[in-house]
Amino acid sequence: MNYQKLSKEISYALRHAPHEYELELDEYGWVHIEQLLHSLHEQPVWHNVHENDLHIMISQSDKKRHEIHNGKIRALYGHSTAKKVLKEESEPPEFLYHGTPKRFVALIMEQGLIPKGRQYVHLSEEIETATQVGKRRDKQPAILKIEAKKAWIDNVIFYHGNEMVWLADKIDKQYISILE
Numbered sequence: 001m002n003y004q005k006l007s008k009e010i011s012y013a014l015r016h017a018p019h020e021y022e023l024e025l026d027e028y029g030w031v032h033i034e035q036l037l038h039s040l041h042e043q044p045v046w047h048n049v050h051e052n053d054l055h056i057m058i059s060q061s062d063k064k065r066h067e068i069h070n071g072k073i074r075a076l077y078g079h080s081t082a083k084k085v086l087k088e089e090s091e092p093p094e095f096l097y098h099g100t101p102k103r104f105v106a107l108i109m110e111q112g113l114i115p116k117g118r119q120y121v122h123l124s125e126e127i128e129t130a131t132q133v134g135k136r137r138d139k140q141p142a143i144l145k146i147e148a149k150k151a152w153i154d155n156v157i158f159y160h161g162n163e164m165v166w167l168a169d170k171i172d173k174q175y176i177s178i179l180e
């Protein structure tokens with residue numbers, strides 16, 4: 001089975017298009033695994049996907065994008081659905097990083113970081129991860145350094161995505177500097 005392809009399809013369903021798959025996310029983004037499998041089985045390419053494949057998909061993935069608990073599965077970040085998925089508030093590390101195409105930097109330094117098409121701004125715990133994120137759209141991305149702890153002390157809320165990914169509603173420009 002092509003687990004990378006399965007992961008992309010499930011990310012699309014759980015982050016962006018649950019209705020297309022006749023799924024309803026609960027307020028934390030969970031759906032019943034049975035429902036997801038039932039929906040996937042309608043496509044010939046996924047007709048024999050089993051719950052066990054979802055565990056293999058998660059364990060083989062380069063990033064922790066999905067989580068399984070009590071017969072349910074959810075995407076940990078990346079959502080763009082209309083109803084905002086609730087995330088757990090958490091105290092961030094001193095600094096977080098954000099990789100972005102160089103062409104976006106001027107506007108970001110004016111407007112701050114905003115979620116654009118997604119529900120939250122996505123931040124990385126490590127420069128390396130931020131670089132990978134930025135490289136999706138620019139061979140030599142800009143890396144922005146966020147004074148996360150300072151912002152948190154100023155009552156900006158941060159949310160836990162996974163071990164590497166943090167989320168925020170917005171990051172004002174006074175907390176952002178250009179690292180490279």
Ligand code: HQG
Pocket residue numbers: 063065078099100101104107108111112113114115116117118121122123132133165
């Ligand atoms: C930019 C992937 C202009 C922002 C990744 C980014 C990540 C602004 C783009 C996760 C702006 C939005 C999310 C402003 C923000 N003016 N541009 N004021 N504020 N932007 O894809 O963070 O592999 O929605 O810099 O690895 O790139 O799919 O967010 O470039 O973890 O699991 O607007 O998605 O994860 O782009 O990526 P995105 P992102 P997966």
